[in-house]
Amino acid sequence: MSDDGTGEDGAGHEQPPREAFGHDPIGHAEAQAGTTVGELATEYGEAGVGAADMHEAVDIYADMLEEDVTVVMGLAGAMVPSGMRRIVANLIRDGHVDALVTTGANLTHDTIEAIGGKHHHGPVPDEKRERDHDEQLREEGVDRIYNVYLPQEHFTLFESHLRETVFPALAEEGTVSIQRLTEKLGEANAAVNDEEGVDEGSGIAAAAFESDVPIYCPAVQDSVLGLQAWMYNQTADFSLDALADMDTLTDQAFDADRTGALVVGGGVPKNYVLQTMLVAPGAYDLAVQLTMDPPQTGGLSGATLDEARSWGKLETAARNVSVYADATITLPLLVAAARERVEE
Amino acid sequence: MSDDGTGEDGAGHEQPPREAFGHDPIGHAEAQAGTTVGELATEYGEAGVGAADMHEAVDIYADMLEEDVTVVMGLAGAMVPSGMRRIVANLIRDGHVDALVTTGANLTHDTIEAIGGKHHHGPVPDEKRERDHDEQLREEGVDRIYNVYLPQEHFTLFESHLRETVFPALAEEGTVSIQRLTEKLGEANAAVNDEEGVDEGSGIAAAAFESDVPIYCPAVQDSVLGLQAWMYNQTADFSLDALADMDTLTDQAFDADRTGALVVGGGVPKNYVLQTMLVAPGAYDLAVQLTMDPPQTGGLSGATLDEARSWGKLETAARNVSVYADATITLPLLVAAARERVEE
Amino acid sequence: MSDDGTGEDGAGHEQPPREAFGHDPIGHAEAQAGTTVGELATEYGEAGVGAADMHEAVDIYADMLEEDVTVVMGLAGAMVPSGMRRIVANLIRDGHVDALVTTGANLTHDTIEAIGGKHHHGPVPDEKRERDHDEQLREEGVDRIYNVYLPQEHFTLFESHLRETVFPALAEEGTVSIQRLTEKLGEANAAVNDEEGVDEGSGIAAAAFESDVPIYCPAVQDSVLGLQAWMYNQTADFSLDALADMDTLTDQAFDADRTGALVVGGGVPKNYVLQTMLVAPGAYDLAVQLTMDPPQTGGLSGATLDEARSWGKLETAARNVSVYADATITLPLLVAAARERVEE
């Protein structure tokens, strides 16, 4: 039987040619014991909807892992407190990230773990009546990020770390770029993590410092890290230049052969990764977005990557895909599957 | 250092005891080449948010795969046209589904593939101006389900199959239960699939027929299968009894030792799986829900399983979890990981 | 200045003609004290994204309120317990609904209020640790639907009502259509509501009975109403014909001049409203969908109405729009604004 069913009615009359869909039949995924994550991604390719998008994301990201691709990664939201820290640090150490754009919150939590603090699993309290729950947490000195809990004394530890090891050296330099702050932070995290023999790894900022990968954090003042910098700035001749980082990021874009964007979550990191190309000669050749924000609200975080194409942030011929699902599920899957494909 | 940081300030003063979170620190997931899906699920357990839920879902579902658990599975939405058919059919054949509740749409598409039809990958057209796209599809005789395309002549094939192989035998029985319709459908699908040597497997209804697993389809009239039944009923003394199926499903619940609910998507299948326990002596001991519907709309499809507990549909002590992410991604992952865990 | 900016650079060079957007500039909404809902809808027309969709929905729905339009309304989910009962009943009484497709849950809750029961506002408990909340509710005999609570003795009242006033009369008719059940239910609700002087109005089923508007409920067995029907059927010669309703709904579609679909929420009611047109000569001329389900999951509930066009359920030239926002907010807004427009 022909694929598009012509002739099925046996009548021999001509059908209009069908341009709207190709002859790319949907198969059906399998799921057996012992399947590797790479094989699972292949199975996704047999299916439709989000599974097909996930398959394409692995394909495109495997291409990004090639040496000649300059990868700019955007890491939004609460990805570090929710457990993605090691995966990102390893990608940096393995040379798969050329620039990281992230939030002050991620760097704050990355640092807390580097110097010996911990996040904890906890319950999701309810929106209305039982706000007693959050009142109780407040009394107990515990901060909550959805189902992740953080004792507040870790912020005291964090403050000491910044005031002893990070800020004084920077204050000698006067006004510095935000990237310089993250670099110094990474250096300090690596040192303390090593000296104190902390169980948990030294993390993202440390990996970036040791691998000469710049971390950009456009809204750093919108975080506990930023608040601490501001409080230090009250008594010291120290500040952050909001514009200085664009020089080096733009240089990276100029010098790149092929470029790829891995965007995890939305917000400022997403937009900043993409807007870089507005002042570069080219645009992204490869782009993968993992997000759970819906596109139909018109918000930036859920916007499709095709929208970015109209702005010239993606090459007309770029390969790109967005996967709409929880990024704490899809990021480990993406990375394990693409790594498997590359090492084959 | 103690887990909750007491002593960190070195001051020795007493902290209030913290009841709101346990001492269950968040680690960080890894994602290396060659990781199996089961190992990935273990890594998810190191993380927070959706990943932690996914890990728990695998844990609970692995328990459901035990022999003594009677599993009722709800399969909503467009799961068959989007590629989940083989996974579900294999679960049935392997004895991991004791009753399936699904939609007429899934059975329609399951049958079309069993008898030689195919779905195709295609583009997602846009909501507004470019509705020309769907107008063009209509002229070309192609139906669209999001990014899945189906040539309409497959419905002609489906109609012949029902009128020749399925309905006449049922009409001799007069008014039958909906489950009897799905059983006869499965028998016919298996026969035609075999006779005509169709490449694609015989599918869900056939597997259920051959494994003596009942398929319930409460809203069967809300589908092309139902429309065909109605059209046949115009000229034949044949109808469907809307209430008859509850006898057998309730019997299964009565006879069960432990019971588990695997709910994929929302809608009628979800509710029907859960409400069964309103007329049974017990309630579900284990429950996993894979859904992308948000809970905060108050709709049934996104409702948490805990809400079902207030109705007595889940045991007070039941283990249950909802994973809010695209089910075409999470179902294959869940099944492969739980199967791996069980076979270890 | 010309609308598309040609000439702005003063250089006189020719720009390519722009086909992708019309010359329809976005203004900006105002929001003053004393604004009527109809005026608010006009303001929405000045804005973009969801506001523009809401404006278009009011426009299309105002057209549906015209006498010559046969309106089929789909009412899904928990719309009655969440407070939309009076609006729907009034639309029926005012002749603005020609057929209603809904769920057994909505009819159950509609009836409970008609005979003197009440739903209550309550808190949204949390998903994980504090499931004690739902355990406690279970002990107290209270059912929860998101933030709506229902004492279980109302179900006892409901059962008596059905067994005394509704089922016996139907049992004399033997096997009846589901629409006949809802009609008899409406008759009984109206009678009891009146006799007992219940404060709350007699509701949707009563309004439909008194206005000769059929209510279809394809998955009636998937509800407490259906469970009660099944339990009655264990001892009486009474059953429901799953196929019989299609005759009258199809007849309505055949006889209609212009047709409109008002789809509130997704699920079976949505699909059933739309699929009716698969066996009618025409298709919907007007369609409005209010939903919060995201389209990108591929699920039916969030599917765009344009997708329905590829199936021939909407006329090629139909006016249609989907508003992605909480329907308990958008339905009152839509109805008040469209009524205002019509009465002007």
Place this chain on the structure above:
Amino acid sequence: MSDDGTGEDGAGHEQPPREAFGHDPIGHAEAQAGTTVGELATEYGEAGVGAADMHEAVDIYADMLEEDVTVVMGLAGAMVPSGMRRIVANLIRDGHVDALVTTGANLTHDTIEAIGGKHHHGPVPDEKRERDHDEQLREEGVDRIYNVYLPQEHFTLFESHLRETVFPALAEEGTVSIQRLTEKLGEANAAVNDEEGVDEGSGIAAAAFESDVPIYCPAVQDSVLGLQAWMYNQTADFSLDALADMDTLTDQAFDADRTGALVVGGGVPKNYVLQTMLVAPGAYDLAVQLTMDPPQTGGLSGATLDEARSWGKLETAARNVSVYADATITLPLLVAAARERVEE
């Protein structure tokens, strides 16, 4: 009949006391022609789910409109290009905003309209095959934000405005705070808008300048406004201090009697509005959040306001509510209804 049904069974036996829900029965909303928006909000209070939240939001926001409340407003995403500009500008002019936190994108689009540019309604193209659409837009020089279109020559106009009227004066001041940039921008927008007799109002930045309301924009470098500042900085001795703004915002929080947060959308503006209270003696007394981001992803944008309570950003006794629905629909509704309530 008692509200919770005790006695309904007439048996006189004692029921356990019910603590989990109050005696607050759900009524049913009405929606008649001529209803004002304030009356609609009252009707919402009769209903459940999102409607009840919307009602509460109006209540809380009406309280925020009182003179003694210092209101910090967060305005995220694409709210200006999608038509919310006039509402926000009017709130500022009427003294209902004491500090605004927003994005560079909003200020860019606010300015473009102030000096004579326009956004346009347009179609939403599709994610996959029809990316030709965005390629075509790129060739035509049109940028797209969901269903809003912007001709690129408006950016040229914007660039001239900044380079002629805004940056030179600032460069004379050397390194300035970001708030100083937005203030100067507002001054320039007001002047050009007036001189050139632009039809559209002078907008948000101008209103803020004229009303002495500070605008904070933590991630200004993540926008076209920021890119322009950076390009100017390449050849002039001009930069932005990332930390300086916290002084004045913190002062406002210190001096406030009662404080309120109106958070429209998520992202940096949301977090920055809330974190201000981490370095202030008090916390917010009133808070309303309008968002469509789902809370269950663990992302900041969808996080509940109760979560903020655990961090001490909201007073333990604060009144707060989140409405999960399209903000372009809910913001005009909120403002019109609260204004009506206050003027009564």
